[in-house]
Amino acid sequence: xxxxxxxxxxxxxxxxxxxxxxxxxxxxxxxxxxxxxxxxxxxxxxxxxxxxxxxxxxxxxxxxxxxxxxxxxxxxxxxxxxxxxxxxxxxxxxxxxxxxxxxxxxxxxxxxxxxxxxxxxxxxxxxxxxxxxxxxxxxxxxxxxxxxxxxxxxxxxxxxxxxxxxxxxxxxxxxxxxxxxxxxxxxxxxxxxxxxxxxxxxxxxxxxxxxxxxxxxxxxxxxxxxxxxxxxxxxxxxxxxxxxxxxxxxxxxxxxxxxxxxxxxxxxxxxxxxxxxxxxxxxxxxxxxxxxxxxxxxxxxxxxxxxxxxxxxxxxxxxxxxxxx
Amino acid sequence: xxxxxxxxxxxxxxxxxxxxxxxxxxxxxxxxxxxxxxxxxxxxxxxxxxxxxxxxxxxxxxxxxxxxxxxxxxxxxxxxxxxxxxxxxxxxxxxxxxxxxxxxxxxxxxxxxxxxxxxxxxxxxxxxxxxxxxxxxxxxxxxxxxxxxxxxxxxxxxxxxxxxxxxxxxxxxxxxxxxxxxxxxxxxxxxxxxxxxxxxxxxxxxxxxxxxxxxxxxxxxxxxxxxxxxxxxxxxxxxxxxxxxxxxxxxxxxxxxxxxxxxxxxxxxxxxxxxxxxxxxxxxxxxxxxxxxxxxxxxxxxxxxxxxxxxxxxxxxxxxxxxxx
Amino acid sequence: xxxxxxxxxxxxxxxxxxxxxxxxxxxxxxxxxxxxxxxxxxxxxxxxxxxxxxxxxxxxxxxxxxxxxxxxxxxxxxxxxxxxxxxxxxxxxxxxxxxxxxxxxxxxxxxxxxxxxxxxxxxxxxxxxxxxxxxxxxxxxxxxxxxxxxxxxxxxxxxxxxxxxxxxxxxxxxxxxxxxxxxxxxxxxxxxxxxxxxxxxxxxxxxxxxxxxxxxxxxxxxxxxxxxxxxxxxxxxxxxxxxxxxxxxxxxxxxxxxxxxxxxxxxxxxxxxxxxxxxxxxxxxxxxxxxxxxxxxxxxxxxxxxxxxxxxxxxxxxxxxxxxx
Ligand SMILES: [Mn+2]
Ligand SMILES: [Mn+2]
Ligand SMILES: [Mn+2]
Ligand SMILES: [Mn+2]
Ligand SMILES: [Mn+2]
Ligand SMILES: [Mn+2]
Numbered sequence: 001x002x003x004x005x006x007x008x009x010x011x012x013x014x015x016x017x018x019x020x021x022x023x024x025x026x027x028x029x030x031x032x033x034x035x036x037x038x039x040x041x042x043x044x045x046x047x048x049x050x051x052x053x054x055x056x057x058x059x060x061x062x063x064x065x066x067x068x069x070x071x072x073x074x075x076x077x078x079x080x081x082x083x084x085x086x087x088x089x090x091x092x093x094x095x096x097x098x099x100x101x102x103x104x105x106x107x108x109x110x111x112x113x114x115x116x117x118x119x120x121x122x123x124x125x126x127x128x129x130x131x132x133x134x135x136x137x138x139x140x141x142x143x144x145x146x147x148x149x150x151x152x153x154x155x156x157x158x159x160x161x162x163x164x165x166x167x168x169x170x171x172x173x174x175x176x177x178x179x180x181x182x183x184x185x186x187x188x189x190x191x192x193x194x195x196x197x198x199x200x201x202x203x204x205x206x207x208x209x210x211x212x213x214x215x216x217x218x219x220x221x222x223x224x225x226x227x228x229x230x231x232x233x234x235x236x237x238x239x240x241x242x243x244x245x246x247x248x249x250x251x252x253x254x255x256x257x258x259x260x261x262x263x264x265x266x267x268x269x270x271x272x273x274x275x276x277x278x279x280x281x282x283x284x285x286x287x288x289x290x291x292x293x294x295x296x297x298x299x300x301x302x303x304x305x306x307x308x309x310x311x312x313x314x315x316x317x318x319x320x321x322x323x324x325x
Numbered sequence: 326x327x328x329x330x331x332x333x334x335x336x337x338x339x340x341x342x343x344x345x346x347x348x349x350x351x352x353x354x355x356x357x358x359x360x361x362x363x364x365x366x367x368x369x370x371x372x373x374x375x376x377x378x379x380x381x382x383x384x385x386x387x388x389x390x391x392x393x394x395x396x397x398x399x400x401x402x403x404x405x406x407x408x409x410x411x412x413x414x415x416x417x418x419x420x421x422x423x424x425x426x427x428x429x430x431x432x433x434x435x436x437x438x439x440x441x442x443x444x445x446x447x448x449x450x451x452x453x454x455x456x457x458x459x460x461x462x463x464x465x466x467x468x469x470x471x472x473x474x475x476x477x478x479x480x481x482x483x484x485x486x487x488x489x490x491x492x493x494x495x496x497x498x499x500x501x502x503x504x505x506x507x508x509x510x511x512x513x514x515x516x517x518x519x520x521x522x523x524x525x526x527x528x529x530x531x532x533x534x535x536x537x538x539x540x541x542x543x544x545x546x547x548x549x550x551x552x553x554x555x556x557x558x559x560x561x562x563x564x565x566x567x568x569x570x571x572x573x574x575x576x577x578x579x580x581x582x583x584x585x586x587x588x589x590x591x592x593x594x595x596x597x598x599x600x601x602x603x604x605x606x607x608x609x610x611x612x613x614x615x616x617x618x619x620x621x622x623x624x625x626x627x628x629x630x631x632x633x634x635x636x637x638x639x640x641x642x643x644x645x646x647x648x649x650x
Numbered sequence: 651x652x653x654x655x656x657x658x659x660x661x662x663x664x665x666x667x668x669x670x671x672x673x674x675x676x677x678x679x680x681x682x683x684x685x686x687x688x689x690x691x692x693x694x695x696x697x698x699x700x701x702x703x704x705x706x707x708x709x710x711x712x713x714x715x716x717x718x719x720x721x722x723x724x725x726x727x728x729x730x731x732x733x734x735x736x737x738x739x740x741x742x743x744x745x746x747x748x749x750x751x752x753x754x755x756x757x758x759x760x761x762x763x764x765x766x767x768x769x770x771x772x773x774x775x776x777x778x779x780x781x782x783x784x785x786x787x788x789x790x791x792x793x794x795x796x797x798x799x800x801x802x803x804x805x806x807x808x809x810x811x812x813x814x815x816x817x818x819x820x821x822x823x824x825x826x827x828x829x830x831x832x833x834x835x836x837x838x839x840x841x842x843x844x845x846x847x848x849x850x851x852x853x854x855x856x857x858x859x860x861x862x863x864x865x866x867x868x869x870x871x872x873x874x875x876x877x878x879x880x881x882x883x884x885x886x887x888x889x890x891x892x893x894x895x896x897x898x899x900x901x902x903x904x905x906x907x908x909x910x911x912x913x914x915x916x917x918x919x920x921x922x923x924x925x926x927x928x929x930x931x932x933x934x935x936x937x938x939x940x941x942x943x944x945x946x947x948x949x950x951x952x953x954x955x956x957x958x959x960x961x962x963x964x965x966x967x968x969x970x971x972x973x974x975x
Contacts, residue, residue: 219649224602225554229875324869544974549927550879
């Protein structure tokens with residue numbers, strides 16, 4: 001392995017990496033996803049990024065559980081479960097990610113359930129606007145079996161890991177003082193700059209939202225029709241060459257054959273090869289500024305946990321410039 | 326999920342569905358395939374079609390075993406095993422399917438082994454000619470690891486589930502009074518309107534038949550060469566836009582990795598994604614008038630049975646208009 | 651099944667096949683790969699080639715262990731492990747393969763670890779030059795997770811099964827009398843006539859070699875980007891229509907899901923369908939003159955061994971003209 005050869009368009013250097021480990025599972029109901037960052041790190045991810053890919057890693061050395069932020073009571077709000085906890089954690093995470101991103105570092109966040117993307121994407125969006133100018137919008141590539149774009153009202157479960165895109169795009173909003181009322185305009189992303197890949201379990205209300213807002217989405221049907229090579233051409237063509245990209249990768253985008261240990265596994269997913277390919281292609285653009293890897297839950301499967309962790313490591317390595325040749 | 330949005334070209338309405346459950350296994354030697362309709366129904370298929378996809382379902386509420394039609398003795402005839410039983414069952418099934426199809430309903434038949442397609446396709450072929458005019462031919466898309474086009478003379482096993490296409494196209498014929506002598510000209514389909522997808526275990530005699538009659542066949546080699554997207558373009562292009570389609574889906578077309586619990590599993594098959602994709606594409610034509618789902622055998626695999634049933638449900642839902650987005 | 655219909659461009663007849671069974675494992679450290687030829691033969695490979703594909707098989711009836719060639723002592727040389735043993739075995743194997751190839755027969759070699767390709771390719775290269783003229787170069791298609799192009803100096807393990815391509819192309823050389831000093835100019839192949847397919851675990855030093863020599867290599871990333879159909883078009887286009895081809899197939903090119911029982915399995919590999927497709931496409935050129943099947947190790951996996959052997963048989967059958975239709 002070698003240091004990546006692709007030159008970054010939007011980062012200060014090619015090899016400064018801010019790492020945030022988020023041991024938080026409050027955006028959904030299954031315990032264990034909080035153990036993912038430690039499992040990923042123990043499997044050697046940090047050493048590999050440092051030694052093989054030659055990144056200078058800025059890492060505070062801890063998996064954040066944010067226990068000090070947990071509210072004494074957290075009743076449902078607009079049907080959301082744990083609204084104050086998730087809001088407080090993501091508000092704090094947003095600052096952590098922003099602190100790395102405003103230095104021009106790549107930001108790698110290891111979750112945690114997908115609600116944490118409210119923190120990560122709001123953090124990079126704000127930093128990108130400050131660094132590149134207020135008119136500059138960041139794109140988000142959301143690789144997932146699910147669209148995670150429910151509003152509190154369309155959600156059937158109330159789990160906030162199914163809502164982060166709604167809050168990040170402003171489709172769901174709260175007044176100041178309410179949960180997620182802290183999200184400002186400079187922390188949001190446009191629905192026009194959002195691209196989905198891997199969708200195959202989208203709620204009826206979400207389908208309506210995707211259609212009404214003309215959101216670019218490549219379902220597994222599209223992957224089968226065109227092949228992943230053409231899908232990535234189209235996805236990156238939609239975003240354009242001059243736009244920073246935040247890649248938010250839910251491991252459940254992969255088929256359970258390769259990533260069984262995740263909270264809401266859905267059959268008919270990406271092969272590990274396709275997942276790696278997506279990450280490689282996004283890296284090759286030179287536009288990638290941040291990556292989330294979420295929803296690895298090592299406690300769900302005895303045998304499948306190690307394989308799921310390995311899949312996660314593989315996705316991260318590919319997004320950070322590891323190549324086969 | 327929503328009611329399908331594709332407008333049917335050849336059915337009276339978009340949402341009338343005749344369901345026939347056929348618990349018959351006499352076209353081959355392994356018991357258990359007769360239990361498939363109940364397994365599919367118990368897994369919620371009917372409710373899903375009714376509630377999610379909003380079909381009005383015409384179903385007599387029973388899995389037909391046709392025990393009253395079983396002959397006292399059924400010696401081999403031209404090498405065929407159970408010839409009178411299979412002939413009597415398919416003759417009766419043909420009438421059942423015809424009764425739905427002449428009302429302009431979509432006909433869904435849950436098998437049973439693939440010999441039952443002698444009944445289903447003869448029934449829809451006759452109804453289509455009556456409804457659309459005698460010159461109108463129906464096309465058949467046969468998704469299968471096998472060609473099922475042996476004549477009684479080319480068959481090595483004598484199992485009739487390997488012969489339905491020969492009887493349906495008139496390559497194999499019987500005099501009136503003999504088994505399958507009941508099949509009339511208006512119940513047959515043309516070899517020119519037949520398209521195979523997924524073939525990978527074709528007998529020597531069958532290969533000769535396919536070549537001599539110029540039958541359109543996409544083997545797994547073609548799927549690998551072109552991708553399933555292009556294969557469906559070619560398959561549907563061959564059939565044309567103005568031709569009703571009967572889709573006969575043998576679950577053994579799928580790779581044993583996704584559908585292990587079937588009587589004649591063959592490696593190197595379609596992924597579940599590819600199977601779903603085929604069904605989705607055929608639905609999108611608006612030309613689909615009937616679907617057979619056959620050869621699920623829940624008794625063969627302890628662990629794989631549930632997965633095979635789920636795969637079958639998925640194929641049916643996709644063919645009936647379920648979409649990812 | 652039938653005799654192949656593709657006419658061979660470079661062999662004397664279409665159906666003469668020389669078979670060499672090589673029970674040798676000295677090019678690497680895990681015992682058991684020497685048992686592969688017997689496992690492949692016991693699974694019916696020879697009968698299938700004879701009866702289904704109608705080959706006239708020239709086979710001495712024994713799995714060669716070459717015990718008579720084993721040196722009393724075999725200390726490391728330039729870091730290579732077992733250098734004299736591997737050199738002696740491959741020198742002898744080269745003569746065996748040459749003897750078949752100079753008669754214009756197809757040569758099928760069942761390994762054994764991949765170091766044996768030093769013997770097989772040197773044998774066919776020499777025979778091809780003699781039969782077709784000294785200016786005629788043979789191409790090599792190397793299907794493998796690994797590039798096997800380490801020189802003794804770049805190798806970290808010292809296992810010679812990671813070096814055969816270096817010796818065969820002359821990138822690694824030895825003086826006469828030293829191990830592999832026996833390889834003559836007429837036994838080598840050009841780096842320009844070498845094509846890799848399936849690479850995904852290539853050492854840093856090997857990457858450098860591939861780049862510096864402009865060697866044509868299709869990694870798994872390329873297979874995902876283009877699909878295997880297009881990759882084969884490009885690979886065969888690079889070689890051209892008028893060049894004999896030696897196909898050296900390492901079973902570890904396949905994903906461990908289909909071929910788990912091999913010494914250096916790497917995730918993210920070819921599906922069995924893709925492996926078969928490669929073999930079919932190379933057969934269809936009419937240019938294939940020899941095939942190695944290597945690195946099946948039946949002792950490594952209790953359950954996976956039979957499946958890996960079956961995968962190996964499938965690859966051989968496809969390369970020798972078995973077709974689906
Ligand atoms: Mn998800
Ligand atoms: Mn998600
Ligand atoms: Mn079949
Ligand atoms: Mn069938
Ligand atoms: Mn290898
Ligand atoms: Mn090798």
